[in-house]
Amino acid sequence: MTASNELRVGILGASGYTGAELIRLLAQHPSTRVTMLTGDRAAGKPLGDVFPHLAYLDLPILTKIEDAKVDECDLIFCALPHGTTQEVIAGLPKQVKVVDLSADFRLHNVDTYAEWYGHAHQAPELQKEAVYGITELAREAVAKARLVANPGCYPTAAQLPLVPLVEAGLIDSDDIIIDAKSGVSGAGRAAKEGSLFTEVAEGIHAYGVASHRHAPEIEQGLTAAAGREIRVNFTPHLMPMSRGILSTAYVKLEKGASAADLRDAIAKRYEGEPFVRVLPLGQVPATRHVRGSNHTLIGVVADRLKGRAIVISVIDNLVKGASGQAVQNMNVMAGLPETTALMQPPMFP
Amino acid sequence: MTASNELRVGILGASGYTGAELIRLLAQHPSTRVTMLTGDRAAGKPLGDVFPHLAYLDLPILTKIEDAKVDECDLIFCALPHGTTQEVIAGLPKQVKVVDLSADFRLHNVDTYAEWYGHAHQAPELQKEAVYGITELAREAVAKARLVANPGCYPTAAQLPLVPLVEAGLIDSDDIIIDAKSGVSGAGRAAKEGSLFTEVAEGIHAYGVASHRHAPEIEQGLTAAAGREIRVNFTPHLMPMSRGILSTAYVKLEKGASAADLRDAIAKRYEGEPFVRVLPLGQVPATRHVRGSNHTLIGVVADRLKGRAIVISVIDNLVKGASGQAVQNMNVMAGLPETTALMQPPMFP
Amino acid sequence: MTASNELRVGILGASGYTGAELIRLLAQHPSTRVTMLTGDRAAGKPLGDVFPHLAYLDLPILTKIEDAKVDECDLIFCALPHGTTQEVIAGLPKQVKVVDLSADFRLHNVDTYAEWYGHAHQAPELQKEAVYGITELAREAVAKARLVANPGCYPTAAQLPLVPLVEAGLIDSDDIIIDAKSGVSGAGRAAKEGSLFTEVAEGIHAYGVASHRHAPEIEQGLTAAAGREIRVNFTPHLMPMSRGILSTAYVKLEKGASAADLRDAIAKRYEGEPFVRVLPLGQVPATRHVRGSNHTLIGVVADRLKGRAIVISVIDNLVKGASGQAVQNMNVMAGLPETTALMQPPMFP
Amino acid sequence: MTASNELRVGILGASGYTGAELIRLLAQHPSTRVTMLTGDRAAGKPLGDVFPHLAYLDLPILTKIEDAKVDECDLIFCALPHGTTQEVIAGLPKQVKVVDLSADFRLHNVDTYAEWYGHAHQAPELQKEAVYGITELAREAVAKARLVANPGCYPTAAQLPLVPLVEAGLIDSDDIIIDAKSGVSGAGRAAKEGSLFTEVAEGIHAYGVASHRHAPEIEQGLTAAAGREIRVNFTPHLMPMSRGILSTAYVKLEKGASAADLRDAIAKRYEGEPFVRVLPLGQVPATRHVRGSNHTLIGVVADRLKGRAIVISVIDNLVKGASGQAVQNMNVMAGLPETTALMQPPMFP
Structure with a gap:
């Protein structure tokens, strides 16, 4: 060129x-x-x-x-x-x-x-x-x-697997729980006590519980997918790594749907996508498998609670x-x- | 002596x-x-x-x-x-x-x-x-x-806050989701590839999803508290710290109950206990605040999802x-x- | 009482x-x-x-x-x-x-x-x-x-092993090189960009090379021990841990002296001391073996360079x-x- | 193609x-x-x-x-x-x-x-x-x-700055001290107790002191550069990061040579090289500035000990x-x- x-x-x-x-x-x-x-x-x-x-x-x-x-x-x-x-x-x-x-x-x-x-x-x-x-x-x-x-980083990690499920009507849109874990780079380079090595290393804590600004962003996307107002639980945690977000979503299956249906719906939605990969049913991804890349990995597992599934997605928060x-x-x-x-x-x- | x-x-x-x-x-x-x-x-x-x-x-x-x-x-x-x-x-x-x-x-x-x-x-x-x-x-x-x-470490972290809630009938015992995060010492000192520094640092992943042996242990305790068979979601995650467990439990309130009721029920149950401390409503604990000690800290927050609350507990997995x-x-x-x-x-x- | x-x-x-x-x-x-x-x-x-x-x-x-x-x-x-x-x-x-x-x-x-x-x-x-x-x-x-x-933390780690050696005239006081590695808590709790998790994790760098304020403090102690003006090389490094200092000192033996003599001189100097322990010749300490304690561990190894020895000491920078x-x-x-x-x-x- | x-x-x-x-x-x-x-x-x-x-x-x-x-x-x-x-x-x-x-x-x-x-x-x-x-x-x-x-990883990090100095006769080849710090990936993926997260995190220790197999490899390169048998001190340390080596070399200047001469000799030797960069005199590199890349960074600082200099080099041990x-x-x-x-x-x- x-x-x-x-x-x-x-x-x-x-x-x-x-x-x-x-x-x-x-x-x-x-x-x-x-x-x-x-x-x-x-x-x-x-x-x-x-x-x-x-x-x-x-x-x-x-x-x-x-x-x-x-x-x-x-x-x-x-x-x-x-x-x-x-x-x-x-x-x-x-x-x-x-x-x-x-x-x-x-x-x-x-x-x-x-x-x-x-x-x-x-x-x-x-x-x-x-x-x-x-x-x-x-x-x-x-x-x-x-x-x-x-x-946003959390909304990307959460919406990629959940939007297809809400669109397809496979899950109860009023019972979505998103437990997310993030590396520290999400807080930026500003010098804040809470981002110091000594404050973050060797520990984990939740923050912004029920009040994080990424909640309305996720809800906006799921609301559009559902065609009606959706609210979600969104609970982010800060953990000692520089990069990476893992989102563990707990969802309730609509009648007749199985975890395998969820997995397949997501896989079908992203067929041919270069940056989204859905793992075989029952397998789960790790943030370190996307580090530095634009990839999203998604895994679905059937829950022990009947009629429930766990949907896990990972991205590098600074990339995807x-x-x-x-x-x-x-x-x-x-x-x-x-x-x-x-x-x-x-x-x- | x-x-x-x-x-x-x-x-x-x-x-x-x-x-x-x-x-x-x-x-x-x-x-x-x-x-x-x-x-x-x-x-x-x-x-x-x-x-x-x-x-x-x-x-x-x-x-x-x-x-x-x-x-x-x-x-x-x-x-x-x-x-x-x-x-x-x-x-x-x-x-x-x-x-x-x-x-x-x-x-x-x-x-x-x-x-x-x-x-x-x-x-x-x-x-x-x-x-x-x-x-x-x-x-x-x-x-x-x-x-x-x-x-077990996870069962201790999970049951301490949940048993009083189930006993008191404040939460729906059929809808308990426990998202837990653990340090690596829980895996012991055996030389395993999955516990290597290089495999654990700078990342997080879920493991034993819907199949971890601590699930029946937690269920045994909650079943006794409820007086009937209980199953829970229990999803553990391995993260880069040596010590600590944080358990984030997502619970559904029984009619009439509030997050404050949950907080108070737990606080009352452990009044005078030297090793269990319940934080003010809305505050959440960090694993690093119990590191090396026998303490358990518990926090309760009202959810954005109506009728739900988040109950977070932390322990040092090698101590408490x-x-x-x-x-x-x-x-x-x-x-x-x-x-x-x-x-x-x-x-x- | x-x-x-x-x-x-x-x-x-x-x-x-x-x-x-x-x-x-x-x-x-x-x-x-x-x-x-x-x-x-x-x-x-x-x-x-x-x-x-x-x-x-x-x-x-x-x-x-x-x-x-x-x-x-x-x-x-x-x-x-x-x-x-x-x-x-x-x-x-x-x-x-x-x-x-x-x-x-x-x-x-x-x-x-x-x-x-x-x-x-x-x-x-x-x-x-x-x-x-x-x-x-x-x-x-x-x-x-x-x-x-x-x-200071570095001066404590450096002087404990070196003062007895200088006092005993076992090493050349004009050729002392101290390569020190410290955890981040030494920088205090002030919110500084350089102490952020993201800036420190997964890396190491030297800082204050030939200009760190702990150099004159170490020199003061060695000068008193030698009875004449001493200067040292002191090169601190910042590394991703919260606590701990490891000081690797490279010393030149005075004629007739051996690494074993050095080890014995230090051991004798601290005989009966509750907080200083000298390892057998050839063994080296790790910072994690003193974490949270007031202990100092010291190890001495004969060098491949003839007439030289390596003296390693560790402390918890926040304790000892x-x-x-x-x-x-x-x-x-x-x-x-x-x-x-x-x-x-x-x-x- | x-x-x-x-x-x-x-x-x-x-x-x-x-x-x-x-x-x-x-x-x-x-x-x-x-x-x-x-x-x-x-x-x-x-x-x-x-x-x-x-x-x-x-x-x-x-x-x-x-x-x-x-x-x-x-x-x-x-x-x-x-x-x-x-x-x-x-x-x-x-x-x-x-x-x-x-x-x-x-x-x-x-x-x-x-x-x-x-x-x-x-x-x-x-x-x-x-x-x-x-x-x-x-x-x-x-x-x-x-x-x-x-x-080898250590020999690459050590020889790149030192070979030009020995070749140019700017330093005393009989008084070279190499204090090196490495991430854990250098130990490979074998399941060894010493490489476990819990054994490595939050700490540092020296190992293979005066006995590491990379010593003869470094000596071979410097011997060739000097035209006569050279021995060096080489002291590696294991620290909590996955990637990276920092080598801090303590060298004695030959008469008339200055730290600036050292810096310039290295810079001249690698002029135009795409993967070796020499910092301005007095600046030092960090391993995190080469992470994931094939780069080598080298910095030279004049010592407080008269007639001495500190030469620091960094590479990613898995790349360069x-x-x-x-x-x-x-x-x-x-x-x-x-x-x-x-x-x-x-x-x-």
Whole structure:
């Protein structure tokens, strides 16, 4: 591909973990060129000062957002903190496509947004055109979108197996329990006491029980699949690993349905998908089997409680749960082969 | 206390992690003396060859089981692998009290035992007198017992909060889901590929889903509490920490009951207990807050799913989940103050 | 011991890790009572809000330093950040004994202090009476001291094996290389990017190479032992564990000396010491064999390079490297048995 | 590249970590095809049974070594355990090129081999033609070799910075101290007590002090560089991470040389090398900055001890320390661009 065909890509907020992960993946993309990077605190410095592991790459110097040459980009990844993003994106040139990795455009209903985020949405008009982009579930809409709201990590892990089950009417949509376990990178690179090595190592705890902001995001997807209002239990846990999410969903089978039916429905839904793999009935996945990759693994097991099943899914929260899915969406939006730059195998051990 | 009053204690199988943990705790016990240690592969050696961190203690040399001077003991801890224990204990002198840390005497029903362990029970008569010893739930029986079956780690973490709720009829006993997360020491010190650092670090996976041997043990306790046959979902996960179990139980409230009622019922049940603490409603515990101690922490949160609650409990699997509870039971059996040697605070970080 | 005989103990700066560790140890001390705790940001709250693992203990409410009832204490542990401590201690009543866990009074020479800490010492008069308290090396002075400067973690691990060797003239004091590896708790509980789980897990790096403030502290001790100015190489590394320091010292033997001589000299120096153990020649210690305890383990191995030896020592940085040694010093200062509250065995795994 | 141009590659011993890592890298290689995989215990099974993270790749079924179609391969990677390899390789067809990841052909001198490995070399003739393949230091010989002995992980990390210094006569070759720290994957996937999570997590220890088999391998390289017999101190430590080696070398400057000279000599030696990067003087690398990549980072710092410097290097032991360098050597041997399949950036966090 000649330079004139290259997709010029910018990253707003390149000094966080999702920014670094975008760079890691894009470094292997043959038809994009990173032309703009912002990082407020590190403006004026090379990215290698912030992320030494990327110092050897040929990349633009970090700038402040206000100095970013946004109109020299064909597509911009927005990896800014939640809440600051709406106005920034509203101000971008209309011809630039956007994949937003924040939570700012994920909830279709701005009232729900206001309820969970504590302030009115700042760009309600733009919200209307935003496409919620779990690629496998919204490929066509993503292909036409100017603005894709890249899904949260937990919601990606939870919805991929559950949406097909709710759609197919195989499970009781009013009795879905999602017990999720996440690595620490989901909390970002901000210096917080709760993310210190000493506070996280050698232990586990639940947090945001019945109050985590990813609950309405999951409910939005399942509500659409069910065609009626759905609420779920969502209980995240923080555990000592850097990457990975494992979601253990406990579901009640609709009359006549078996665990095997669930497994098959999910497998059928994702047949031919390059990034979703369903294990044989009774087998369960491990987060370390997707580490560093854009893969999702899903396993289904029949429960000891009659009429119940366990549905387990794993992703790498920084890849399929963030930057990998963002690149996947970019590929779709730009008409590139969807798997470009995303075929590197998982890294184990 | 003079030497003649000392309780002479032996440990069969002292070269595993629960053996080491017994020694760690007993080293601070003012009224016991360890007089016998066995460890087949290390017979003839000091314990310090097996556990260098204990090398400085004045302890008897390890012997083979057949050479163990069992009648010079007042009480024996049996920390042998599951399955080998029944005959060994059946052969012990009748005047010696026994706390068995294996699973061999935990299931009252020998048919259930045969079903889950794949062979007939070798000591069915002895099984009849065995007391299942979650100390807080069976104190009086433990006090009179000759043989205490020390509970499994997961069953201890699960039953402590759930038994009072089932007893009180506050939750639907047919809809109990227990998602548990454990550190690696629960797998013992045997050299297994699945317990290697490289296989466990930086990841999580479920295992024994709908087939773990601790399920019938939990069900036995809840069945007794309910007065009718109970089955539960029990889904354990292996995660990268050495110690600790966190059990997240998802329960359905009986009509009229609230999460606050659950919290209060548990708190009332354990009022005055030195080793069980119930957090204020809505607060949740972390395994690292009980590490190295005999404590159990319990938290209750109201669910987003109407009529449901989340009940989280944490223990150190090697202490309250094994050797600590064993010492607690020993204290009760010997008429010693129950907290002796068990008052050291948790170690954090 | 009746209440009137109890030692009333205060802790300035109880909301850091060394503060928590002091509480953990003192909770098992039969003849002290904690009567005062300060924690500026958490003033007015119970310690359990800051350290939930200690919530069950009966302790005074945290206050601001200016509100601390310092004259109701017999002895005060000062666990404040480096640099803020000098004036605080200078202002304490003269009858109160002090163990200072900061670096503020460790360097006898206030010029060296100014050079390494970037500002003039604020209490040079007080500095003169401060006793540098590696207990085993300064027991008599500690016993008489009003103010003990509790040594740094690295300097404790390094000096314990090296001081006897320098004193005995067995090694070339001009060719001492100390490669040290530390857990993350040494960096304290402050929220710093470099201490995040994601930044520390699954990796290692050196830091403060040839510029770490513990170098002059080690040199001060070796200089005193040698009777002439000594400089050392000191290269610390940060690694993914919460507790523990391993110091690998590379030394050159003086003519005629062997590795066995080194081992014997160290063993002889610490004969009868309850907290220092020297392994047989050729054996090496692991940090996990001292975790949670006040022990130091030391091993000596002959090098492949002729005339050289390797001397390895391990401590728990929060115990013998901080709070444990502080309690040990307190015991000596108060005329209590030196091992009181410090006899709990290491915790492994 | 058409299929007929593809390099047909086999892996003997594909069920270990270096085997899995070869597959991970080769999966991104556009001009090789894996045509043969052996794995004795798993013979007859797909690789995905052994390594679920690779299950989705289209790969040949595992066979026993004796059933391997070795003559359908152009190049074979031998990842068998040390000691079993010599006879296997001696039996391979002469037209097949071999990269041996074991230690079996690394030592030129078969007497040295016998001394360190405890038995006579089984293929002394073959040993003569084996090229020791740190690619950057032996590129031309590798290009012409039929059999490349792929270097050990520690020796790669140690020699890359030290060989140029010894060659240039900038350091005293009789006073080289190498303190190395390794992740656990270096111990392989064998089920050993010492590699269990519980034995490795939260701790560090030295091992093989003055007796590790990588010492003669390092000495062989430095001896060649110096033109006279060299011995070194080499002290490896095992620490809780899966991947990574950090080597801290303490060196004595020859008269007139400065730390800056050392840094410049190394930088000059590796100018233009795609996989070796030298940091600015005074900066030090971290293992996590090379994780998953074939990179080596090197930093040089002036010591506090006059006339001394510290030289720190990091690699991923499974990539540049094993399978990555093996692929790099394969590329050179096959006349392919050296960086093919090796350009994926490090993975952090």
